[in-house]
């Protein structure tokens with residue numbers, strides 16, 4: 032392991048932001064902290080970094096992790112405007128009292144790793160967004176942290192730059208095997224980068240799991256809605272059977288619901304176009320880069336699917352069979 036957060040609380044004055052947060056971060060793991068604005072993600076990173084107080088024993092470093100080798104990179108980079116690129120990168124090394132020779136060697140090395148050669152004498156206001164971000168990451172990684180805390184690292188970059196920076200970060204992480212806690216609003220970013228996601232909602236952790244687990248099997252309706260791309264079909268649950276006027280289906284019923292409930296089908300669930308199953312009237316088909324986005328009506332409910340096994344045509348009625356188990360939820 033590396034970091035354990037145990038029953039962590041946060042209040043500002045009388046206002047409780049979160050309570051009882053517990054999760055672990057393992058060596059070499061990328062954990063995405065995902066939740067809406069104001070849920071306390073930045074405060075949590077600051078507590079882990081030790082720049083905001085936390086209760087004793089609530090943040091525990093193990094193995095060779097420690098607060099001293101944890102580095103936080105803020106959303107807006109916080110580069111020192113009066114220092115050039117080299118001075119910004121060397122700042123932390125000087126503060127940690129590395130020798131002059133070591134500072135020169137480490138700085139030269141990281142400039143190369145981050146593709147910053149030629150920009151050494153530039154000041155932050157002479158750099159593009161992507162370059163500033165690379166300097167901010169270089170300044171953090173030159174300290175060789177075991178744990179890197181990233182607060183919305185790509186929020187100020189355009190889509191193309193974000194994609195290339197994500198790949199860049201992944202490559203570095205694979206090479207140096209540090210752990211990352213990544214705070215993000217961006218679901219796709221979390222899906223793309225994280226080994227596990229921590230879903231923070233309404234002052235508590237709602238679910239911890241691999242991105243695919245959370246996408247296909249969210250623990251409740253709030254998580255499903257926060258992740259997005261959700262179809263909910265109302266019906267009646269009896270044991271492991273879900274029934275509507277149009278179809279019935281064997282389902283997963285992890286919380287043993289009974290009576291009125293919802294069948295949850297994420298847009299990306301693989302649905303086989305078949306000669307029996309859920310009857311679906313095809314309302315429209317749209318081309319999307321990953322295939323076809325199909326809008327259908329199932330009973331009275333409009334649904335969207337992006338992973339049908341066959342092409343379909345608007346106006347026809349087909350039958351759909353989920354390739355995997357579907358899950359029911361409370362209304």
Ligand SMILES: Nc1ncnc2c1ncn2[C@@H]1O[C@H](COP(=O)(O)OP(=O)(O)OP(=O)(O)O)[C@@H](O)[C@H]1O
Pocket residue numbers: 043048066067068069070071072073074075
């Ligand atoms: N020093 C402070 N004093 C009082 N309230 C604060 C302080 N810092 C943050 N807050 C409040 O605590 C809540 C959580 O803030 P925080 O920045 O940690 O959330 P967040 O999830 O990171 O939000 P965002 O995604 O918008 O950055 C917010 O309502 C914020 O206004």
